[in-house]
Amino acid sequence: SIRTSKVACIGAGYVGGPTMATIAQRCPHIQVYVLDISQSRIAAWNSDQLPIYEPGLDDVVKECRGRNLHFTTDVSGMVKECDIIFVSVNTPTKTRGLGAGRAADLATWELAARCIAENADGPKIVIEKSTVPVRTAAAVQRVLEANEKPDVKFVILSNPEFLAEGTAMKDLEKPDRVLLGGPEDEDGQFALKLLVDVYANWVPREKILTTNLWSSELSKLVANAFLAQRISSINAISMLCEKTGANVKEVAHAIGLDSRIGPKFLNASVGFGGSCFQKDILNLVYLCESFGLPQVAAYWQQVVDMNEVQKHNFTRKVIDAMFNTVNRKKIAIFGFAFKKDTGDTRETPALTVCSLLMSDGAILHVYDPKVTREQALQEFRDHRLEFDFEKQFFWEEDAESAVQDSHAILILTEWDAFKGYDYSLFRKRMRKPAFLFDGRNILDHDKLADIGFEVHSIGKPPLRSRAPINNSH
Numbered sequence: 001s002i003r004t005s006k007v008a009c010i011g012a013g014y015v016g017g018p019t020m021a022t023i024a025q026r027c028p029h030i031q032v033y034v035l036d037i038s039q040s041r042i043a044a045w046n047s048d049q050l051p052i053y054e055p056g057l058d059d060v061v062k063e064c065r066g067r068n069l070h071f072t073t074d075v076s077g078m079v080k081e082c083d084i085i086f087v088s089v090n091t092p093t094k095t096r097g098l099g100a101g102r103a104a105d106l107a108t109w110e111l112a113a114r115c116i117a118e119n120a121d122g123p124k125i126v127i128e129k130s131t132v133p134v135r136t137a138a139a140v141q142r143v144l145e146a147n148e149k150p151d152v153k154f155v156i157l158s159n160p161e162f163l164a165e166g167t168a169m170k171d172l173e174k175p176d177r178v179l180l181g182g183p184e185d186e187d188g189q190f191a192l193k194l195l196v197d198v199y200a201n202w203v204p205r206e207k208i209l210t211t212n213l214w215s216s217e218l219s220k221l222v223a224n225a226f227l228a229q230r231i232s233s234i235n236a237i238s239m240l241c242e243k244t245g246a247n248v249k250e251v252a253h254a255i256g257l258d259s260r261i262g263p264k265f266l267n268a269s270v271g272f273g274g275s276c277f278q279k280d281i282l283n284l285v286y287l288c289e290s291f292g293l294p295q296v297a298a299y300w301q302q303v304v305d306m307n308e309v310q311k312h313n314f315t316r317k318v319i320d321a322m323f324n325t326v327n328r329k330k331i332a333i334f335g336f337a338f339k340k341d342t343g344d345t346r347e348t349p350a351l352t353v354c355s356l357l358m359s360d361g362a363i364l365h366v367y368d369p370k371v372t373r374e375q376a377l378q379e380f381r382d383h384r385l386e387f388d389f390e391k392q393f394f395w396e397e398d399a400e401s402a403v404q405d406s407h408a409i410l411i412l413t414e415w416d417a418f419k420g421y422d423y424s425l426f427r428k429r430m431r432k433p434a435f436l437f438d439g440r441n442i443l444d445h446d447k448l449a450d451i452g453f454e455v456h457s458i459g460k461p462p463l464r465s466r467a468p469i470n471n472s473h
């Protein structure tokens with residue numbers, strides 16, 4: 001007696017918003033309710049200024065909102081109304097207590113589960129969309145069942161989300177796979193079938209995998225660990241390239257042609273960021289330790305450690321090149337988001353780089369097409385990083401203003417727009433020697449050296465200015 005014409009999702013964030021918008025678009029026969037405790041977030045979802053930037057999202061929301069896509073703060077009311085409930089609340093790393101700095105903080109999850117338990121008056125299918133540690137479903141089951149309502153049955157499914165920010169709408173429309181895990185008993189298999197039917201409205205059946213609960217939960221952590229591990233691996237090699245005269249782009253290309261390795265995710269950079277990679281690996285590390293597997297834990301911990309090294313290394317390179325001091329020097333920062341095509345700044349490498357530079361006295365002028373200064377400041381606050389922001393951290397409306405009278409340009413996000421700028425004009429506006437540090441290897445470094453920049457990138461030897469003498473000052 002599960003009603004399938006309505007579904008709810010608790011958590012209207014980067015995952016809940018785009019996923020539910022896609023379900024609404026692809027399943028016009030289903031009414032979709034996206035719920036959140038944050039008034040301001042829901043208000044933004046109901047406005048013309050959506051709370052998150054994601055290419056293509058605006059159009060889908062406009063198409064479906066009010067038709068079969070609804071955003072509301074009435075969490076308990078809609079939980080009562082809907083029998084199929086996705087949960088995509090945030091699961092940050094614990095900041096204190098047991099497992100601090102590594103384990104996932106499931107407090108938000110427990111609250112959501114308790115809310116479902118209190119408001120359920122019939123059977124419910126609860127779907128974990130958040131990334132959670134293995135066996136979370138068992139804990140959720142206990143919370144739900146502790147409410148002791150005789151007629152109320154709960155089935156918990158795991159349906160981890162594999163979308164990547166910046167390409168979320170494309171990923172949701174054409175996923176590589178949809179992963180559904182569920183209990184092996186009859187109720188579990190019945191619930192799984194209902195969820196398969198929802199996705200089968202637009203995803204080819206052979207791309208919808210069903211597994212047991214624990215495989216599904218663990219697969220999400222492992223997918224992120226493998227992806228991040230590729231980045232840390234190529235970044236580790238980039239350091240060796242810088243010492244030996246090899247070029248990491250050439251190395252990546254050469255190894256990527258091996259079909260067993262493949263070409264994707266082999267761009268050396270200042271480091272990975274985002275709310276997921278670090279959190280999920282730390283979570284995996286914590287799990288391994290708690291299950292008595294210290295060597296496995298250490299192996300994956302190294303992926304995160306290498307990322308820290310890379311961010312510090314890049315910053316040291318900047319300071320070294322600029323005659324060992326950035327004190328009171330104006331530096332233009334291009335990009336603060338953790339990657340292109342998103343306004344998300346969680347765990348962005350720019351945070352570490354900017355902090356280290358400000359500690360050394362630099363004055364930063366930041367431009368990012370999608371991030372606001374307030375959001376960047378919040379990121380510093382979230383990490384308890386204190387600086388004299390009024391004197392050292394300026395926000396600019398465009399790249400050109402950031403560059404005026406600066407000693408260096410740092411590329412920290414790979415926004416496509418950064419490739420199209422007139423760098424020879426920029427150089428004219430800068431102090432000399434004009435430095436450019438490409439933390440994402442997106443620019444034509446030879447051309448920049450010809451223009452007169454001193455160019456430092458990742459995994460390649462630095463290039464001195466090759467401009468004629470009369471143009472070099």
Ligand code: NAI
Pocket residue numbers: 010011012013014015016035036037038041075088089090091108109111112129130131132161162163164165275276
């Ligand atoms: P988010 O922080 O953007 O959104 C979570 C939302 O849940 C917030 O708006 C918060 O107000 C709301 N919330 C928290 N507790 C609530 C409660 N009890 N009742 C109602 N609303 C509540 O987080 P995001 O990025 O959407 O991530 C959610 C989960 O999905 C995380 O576990 C994350 O690891 C996972 N994930 C994230 C991906 C990403 O690219 N951001 C990709 C794949 C998975």
